[in-house]
Amino acid sequence: MKKNMKMKYLILSALLIVALTFTMVACGGGASEEPAAEEPAATEEEPAAEPEATEPEPAAEAAVDNSALNIPVIAKGFQHQFWQVVKQGAEDAAAELGVGQMEFNGPGSESEINVQVDMINAALAQNPNAICLAALDTDAVKGQLDEAVGKDIPIIGFDSGVPDAPEGSIKATASTDNENAAALAAEEMMNDAAFKAAIEGATADNPVTVAVLSQDATSTSIIGRTKGYLDKFKELVEAIFPGGVAITGHDMYAAPASDAAVVNVFVQVPPTPDAADMKNGAQAVLSEKNLVGVFLSNEGAVTGFLNATNDGADLGDGKTYADLIVAGFDAGATQKKAVRDGLFLGAVTQDPYQIGYQAVALAVAAANGEPVQDVDTGAKWYTSANMDDPDIAQLIYD
Amino acid sequence: MGGKSGIVTNEVGVKRFDLQKLLTAASLVLLLVFFMTYGYFARGLDIASFSVNILESAYYIGFLAIGVTFIIITGGIDLSLGTVMMCGALVGGTAFNTWHLPMVVSLILILVTTTLFGLLNGFLVARLKLPPFIATLGTMMIAQGFGATIANVQTQRFPTMADEGGWFKQVFLRTQDGVPVGIIWFLVLFVIAFFLLNKTRFGKYTFAIGSNAEAARLSGINTQRWLFLIYMVSGIFIGFAGILYAATFTTVIPMGGAGLELQGIAAVVIGGTSLSGGSGSLSGTIIGVFIMATLKVGLMAVGIPQQLQTLLIGVVVVLAVMMDIYRQNSANRIKS
Structure with a gap:
């Protein structure tokens, strides 16, 4: 092949000379590409304003040409x-x-x-x-x-x-990092005064429940989100009630409380990600006793949950689930509307x-x-x- | 009268045609030179891998185009090229992945599938006398649905070079050392097609049917049978396109392939084969194929985004069709 290539190079270099003038004309247009790339990015989105500062900051060594x-x-x-x-x-x-x-x-x-x-x-x-x-x-x-x-x-x-x-x-x-991203939802829920009060008001005799609705237990991103949320939430609650968190529901995540359970976390993974199953799964979550909060780990879970709550209307003021604190993940049109209308506390986006x-x-x-x-x-x-x-x-x- | 004027048209057609072929060949060279020089000087393009990229883009479009050249010369059209190719590749992939058949058998099944679709097209067009446009529009969708059904709507992955069964890539596409052996298959099949079209009765009748199917029939040609065969031969070439597609892209998605037929047809049209039938050449088709491949790879290599590539290729196709119409008009003027 190398020999062939050399032959080709010879023939081509002859052709190249012929076409040089053509190229010169074209290069006139090509050279103007550069200023566009150089244009300073006058953006409000300062990348450094990240709360969880990303470890390496390669931008720091911009001295290199x-x-x-x-x-x-x-x-x-x-x-x-x-x-x-x-x-x-x-x-x-x-x-x-x-x-x-x-x-x-x-x-x-x-x-x-x-x-x-x-x-x-x-x-x-x-x-x-x-x-x-x-x-x-x-x-x-x-x-x-x-x-x-x-x-x-x-x-x-x-x-x-x-x-x-x-x-x-x-x-x-x-x-x-899906685990970190979902942990953000756990933190923000605990930052909410009403939610925190509901958690703190729980006792071993009258425990409260928080649910996680996940579309499947097979995809790495969903598993990461579910796990990330559970770990962070458990950590935050156990600071209040040491050993008081029991995780129930899906076997992959289940973990009994080491002491009397004060806060139950129910992980719901419907049998299939089909819309109907997701809706049924969400309905099961909603019938949990003393349910105070829900985390929905992706768009599919959000859709199922909204379908189960009359498109979110049941979450509105004065309705059945008005006091329920809901956090989502991703940003589809319906979810954004639920956040905007205040039906959801908020949601995590990549x-x-x-x-x-x-x-x-x-x-x-x-x-x-x-x-x-x-x-x-x-x-x-x-x-x-x-x-x-x-x-x-x-x-x-x- | 019909015979005489037919001959005149042909002669004029042939002369004009040669001039056009010269022009298209010249523009191919110009394009290559332009992309290579510009790419080399302005963007540090590696000419060797650039050339290989062009070759590998040309293979599957080339086989589609070679096959459909015969059909277009008969005055027909085949819209099912792309989806039939994908259907073949899906059947081959399913045979290998799901039915655990050896790769050789899977590849043969690709050829069998596309040939059967060729036969189906031939049956619809030659026997049932459906207009080719409508008939192949139907088979286009049939092939798309059939392939997806066979594959159970699962994406089919062919083995990569190092995997078991990956030898077919080294045989059809390029060796472990990067020698583009696909070019051998391309040349061999091109020579066979060239021989078929220009040196055999099959080819003569292909032109005859395209010039005037009724006259051909009256002069004793069994047009039905030959048309049938022509569609079948095209199907075989589509099969090779399917094999090369699988070798080049490894992954075949169900319900895909629509739109690829237009790339094959565009290459034929650029190569100067008239859509009204009766005239055309495979050498023109090959030039057309390489113009398409050079544009695709070249525009990408100089950083033109995909949507503009499609736009520019569309412009080239329109220009080619305009040349075709201009040629016919001037031929008609001379006739009258």
């Missing part, structure tokens, strides 16, 4: 607003770190695996310094991952990254801006030969009070 770096970013798609925010983050990181070339690309829809493969091939052909990748399908890109390892091009995963990628092919991944920002930051570090490790891109808590703030509003995509 990155203007020669070429870092293609290949997302899963474009059609969700989520990706637009990821893109914004990636662009801001590239501008702040002075990356010479950062192109954000992705197939038109998340079923176009073949288009994404073509994109990765095109990226590899540029011999870039690093590639950021949110793979649609790991198997479909295995050959490309091998090629990148062979060419010594570091690959950084982002969002869901490249699940089950071969050892060593992905240098690091910038993604949401931070796509940080996903894009940290992915590029990791790629820059990897391209400069620095050691990199996975980054938690954090999560945000939104309520009816802050959901219109610009830095929150851009995160709660539909």
